[in-house]
Amino acid sequence: MGLQGQIIPYKNGEKEEDDDERAGKEISPFPPPPLHSKFAVVGYALTSKKIKSFLKPKLEGLARNKGILFVAIDQNRPLSDQGPFDIVLHKLTGKEWRQILESACTFPHYEPHDMIVEDYRRTHPEVTVLDPPDAIQHLHNRQSMLQCVADMNLSNSYGKVGIPKQIVIKKDASSIPGAVAKAGLMLPIVAKPLVADGSAKSHELSLAYDQQSLKKLEPPLVLQEFVNHGGVMFKVYIVGETIKVVRRFSLPDVCKRELSNIAGVFRFPRVSCAAASADNADLDPGVAELPPRPLLEKLARELCRRLGLRLFNLDIIREHGTRDRFYVIDINYFPGYGKMPEYEHIFTDFLLSLVQNQYKKKST
Structure with missing residues (x-):
């Protein structure tokens, strides 16, 4: 499979036409x-x-x-x-x-x-x-946005899709270390604002490396267990019955040796953007390989039905060292389609x- 972004119209499975081919057509297919x-x-x-x-x-x-x-x-x-x-x-x-x-x-x-x-x-x-306001509102809360994925428990011969282990902290930062230990979350911990309203602040995230640093976080937050994923995420854009997948650079993996030598909270204003495209990078094939088409087709179809939305994208990572273990880490309504090739x-x-x-x- 090539390293370019993939277009998957999952209604019929046919490949989207090249941009040059379509630009030369004067008659709409509709x-x-x-x-x-x-x-x-x-x-x-x-x-x-x-x-x-x-x-x-x-x-x-x-x-x-x-x-x-x-x-x-x-x-x-x-x-x-x-x-x-x-x-x-x-x-x-x-x-x-x-x-x-x-x-x-x-x-x-x-x-x-x-x-x-x-x-x-x-x-x-x-x-x-x-789309309907109530359905959109569902994605403004990171606690509820991923629940549909967790409830699906999607697994077939092409792989398994879940969400990272996570908890919600609405107030009292001093309680975070105890809550993390009780939930069995392993360090490092990714902290994201609970409200995901598209603002710059809602895209900020932090990575906490030790128990004491957890108290420095500012609720309300969703805390997710960090999953090593080779430093690459897949942005899956959904437009009705068509999906397009592109690669973006992400946070690098954290090894146990690094974890023992690093402390503190590291803040990232925005991890993924168009400038961080990984589609043409020289990557390990095991990291760069796109998620299997049938798995994405099923995931997109089911989420469209459950969410009641037709315009959104998914941030998906593959657990490093595996070929078939995927996690949805974020869902965004009406994302930056202008960054999507051929949008x-x-x-x-x-x-x-x-x-x-x-x-x-x-x-x-």
């Missing part, structure tokens, strides 16, 4: 947008940082050529006064935004309680929201598939 509009309209409510990293000119140009128009949502106006939208794409936090969405759009198990909302449902039943084609094809599904439902 039928045209619904007849009521020249364009499929995607309303977006994103932070300025996300707009800059995601809505790049190449994406918007390709989308327009395929019949997709991105339109900014004005958060100071009712959603019912805007659009109409075929798709609402969002990554905002806060009660105000959730109320705007929930007052205008239909979600599973959500029942409106006033005539204005009921009228919007009747007038715009076709809108697809990516423009993958994302626009995904949006077109959603619009076409809407069109089919209205035609039946």
Whole structure:
């Protein structure tokens, strides 16, 4: 298997086309947008940082050529006064935004309680929201985000996927050494903020090497047992029914001899980023080999179902010295797709598939 990132459309198992091949095609593989509009309209409510990293000119140009128009949502106006939208794409936090969405759009198990909302449902039943706020909120807590993976206990002939042994400390740093010993966690310990809201602080992590240093950590935290993984992690991007895997450099392994000579807490503002790509690095094949395709297909499918999400990524590591023991260490909603190779084609094809599904439902 080569060392380049892999695209896996796990619906049918076929390999994604090369970027050069697709760029030369003028005809979309999907039928045209619904007849009521020249364009499929995607309303977006994103932070300025996300707009800059995601809505790049190449994406918007390709989308327009395929019949997709991105339109900014004005958060100071009712959603019912805007659009109409075929798709609402969002990554905002806060009660105000959730109320705007929930007052205008239909979600599973959500029942409106006033005539204005009921009228919007009747007038715009076709809108697809990516994704339901309650489902996104589930990933804002590192205690709950990995529970789905733990509950799956995924294991087949291609490998086993779990999560590192972990505990949650909500307050009182002085209790951490006792809690770690009681839970049987081995040093070193990875400490991550309990809240994972996409902010810079939520991406910070610390590595504590000794018992005394554990008291220096600042709750609320999730404490994970560090797993040696050859200094490489796999970022698994999921966009609907397509996944793409890339390698990123990660924290180096820690041997027992080092552990006996190192003390203290080491802080890392952000471990993985696009600049730390390991796809073209000269790596040990046992470290660089991507997780087996069938294992990732099953994991992605099941997590999409359990989480109720279609836009997220997984940080996965392989236990060093094994070929088939994997751990999910983080899940992020609407991650930095701008860092994912070929994201423009993958994302626009995904949006077109959603619009076409809407069109089919209205035609039946």
